[in-house]
Amino acid sequence: MSAAVRLDLDRIRARVEAVPDPELPMITLADLGVIRSVREGSDRVVEVVVTPTYLGCPALPVIEADLRTVLAECGQPEGRVTWALTPAWTTEWISEEGRRKLAEHGIVPPGAAGAPLPVRLGLGRPCPNCGSLATRPLGPFGSTGCQTILVCTACRESFPHMKAV
Amino acid sequence: MTSELPTATPGAPAGTRNHDIAEYALRLGDDALILCQRLCAWVTNAPTIEEDLALSNIALDLLGHARVLLGLSGRSDGTNRSDDEFAYRRTEREFRNTLLVELPSGDFAATIARQLAYTHYTSLLYAELAASADEGLASFASRAAKEAEYHCMHASQWTVRLGLGTEESHRRMQAGLEHVWPYAAELFEADDLTTRLDTDGTAVAPARLRADWEREVTRVLTEAGLTVPAPSWEATGGRSGIHTEAFAPLLAEFQSVFRQYPGGNW
Numbered sequence: 001m002s003a004a005v006r007l008d009l010d011r012i013r014a015r016v017e018a019v020p021d022p023e024l025p026m027i028t029l030a031d032l033g034v035i036r037s038v039r040e041g042s043d044r045v046v047e048v049v050v051t052p053t054y055l056g057c058p059a060l061p062v063i064e065a066d067l068r069t070v071l072a073e074c075g076q077p078e079g080r081v082t083w084a085l086t087p088a089w090t091t092e093w094i095s096e097e098g099r100r101k102l103a104e105h106g107i108v109p110p111g112a113a114g115a116p117l118p119v120r121l122g123l124g125r126p127c128p129n130c131g132s133l134a135t136r137p138l139g140p141f142g143s144t145g146c147q148t149i150l151v152c153t154a155c156r157e158s159f160p161h162m163k164a165v
Numbered sequence: 166m167t168s169e170l171p172t173a174t175p176g177a178p179a180g181t182r183n184h185d186i187a188e189y190a191l192r193l194g195d196d197a198l199i200l201c202q203r204l205c206a207w208v209t210n211a212p213t214i215e216e217d218l219a220l221s222n223i224a225l226d227l228l229g230h231a232r233v234l235l236g237l238s239g240r241s242d243g244t245n246r247s248d249d250e251f252a253y254r255r256t257e258r259e260f261r262n263t264l265l266v267e268l269p270s271g272d273f274a275a276t277i278a279r280q281l282a283y284t285h286y287t288s289l290l291y292a293e294l295a296a297s298a299d300e301g302l303a304s305f306a307s308r309a310a311k312e313a314e315y316h317c318m319h320a321s322q323w324t325v326r327l328g329l330g331t332e333e334s335h336r337r338m339q340a341g342l343e344h345v346w347p348y349a350a351e352l353f354e355a356d357d358l359t360t361r362l363d364t365d366g367t368a369v370a371p372a373r374l375r376a377d378w379e380r381e382v383t384r385v386l387t388e389a390g391l392t393v394p395a396p397s398w399e400a401t402g403g404r405s406g407i408h409t410e411a412f413a414p415l416l417a418e419f420q421s422v423f424r425q426y427p428g429g430n431w
Contacts, residue, residue, distance in 0.1 A: 054312060055305075055309060056232075088307040088311060140219045140319050141218045141219050
């Protein structure tokens with residue numbers, strides 16, 4: 001690969017990583033941890049490899065369209081967006097920066113994946129309003145499929161939490 | 166469904182034919198697709214707004230599963246049919262879903278009873294399929310297993326809540342279980358196809374899943390103070406395209422827009 005192409009890939013990668021998530025626009029696709037690679041395929045076409053979060057997530061077609069737009073804007077209208085299901089996306093791939101931005105917008109970021117489900121959901125998710133740890137699940141899904149609604153038994157406010165998966 | 170969606174998923178590249186995998190993916194995909202349609206009907210009708218959101222989000226996950234599986238089926242059978250073509254261009258006899266998922270939803274308790282049966286099955290199945298020798302099935306299952314586990318938790322929690330709730334909720338939950346249980350058997354039906362796929366490491370012998378499934382649902386039903394039904398008959402037919410009389414109206418509604426605007430995209 002020539003130095004010019006590599007330079008171009010770096011530029012494209014920076015643009016790709018900065019694309020905001022359609023449903024949680026406060027974080028980028030890089031923050032979300034879904035960009036696997038930006039590379040030149042064997043046919044010399046630039047390829048962006050993305051991992052879907054949830055398989056039925058309505059944001060997926062929007063992400064694909066946004067990435068195509070970025071590729072076109074970078075002079076790669078024939079560029080390719082490829083979805084890779086393996087390894088499966090996990091909330092552990094959300095960056096520290098992404099977690100900070102989610103919290104800033106009132107969405108309690110996910111804890112560790114792999115713990116038994118009720119633990120992942122409830123315990124240890126402090127209320128963003130009053131800091132109480134006495135919170136319990138209110139609904140298994142929130143304004144997006146990847147969120148759940150918890151309610152604080154101390155201040156009685158409900159708040160969204162991104163589920164650990 | 167739109168046609169431009171995650172189509173470049175891994176799996177058999179176009180031209181690599183494997184009719185066994187095509188048929189197997191079609192069965193699992195049709196289960197997800199038809200249950201998705203049934204669950205969608207709960208929107209604005211569930212007991213609470215949180216439950217409207219829960220059932221519709223579970224339906225959305227199932228639609229995602231169906232799209233990947235039907236796409237895999239189309240790439241494996243050599244026709245390269247899209248998920249839309251499978252969903253909208255087939256007639257009743259060409260669908261391979263179990264009768265369990267096409268049953269009218271009944272009341273909320275019957276819906277939860279069906280969710281309990283189906284989600285325990287998919288949790289176990291997808292966890293095993295994640296190790297499938299087929300790359301397409303394995304990559305699908307590695308992601309879908311996580312979603313199925315969450316759906317399973319949702320169904321189990323409601324089962325316990327209804328079982329231990331009021332006399333009326335207990336009665337309805339037990340009635341829901343009795344209604345759907347004869348249909349759950351079809352999920353575990355073995356035939357030449359499942360035997361071949363189990364032998365070459367592509368799928369799992371249904372009998373093994375059934376023992377684990379019975380242990381898991383018994384654990385939930387015991388916690389809920391409910392009785393494990395002991396049906397005197399078992400439903401069959403869906404895997405060979407013989408459906409219940411409730412299926413044609415479901416399909417007519419599901420395909421109505423496509424039939425009015427063939428090839429339309431939105």
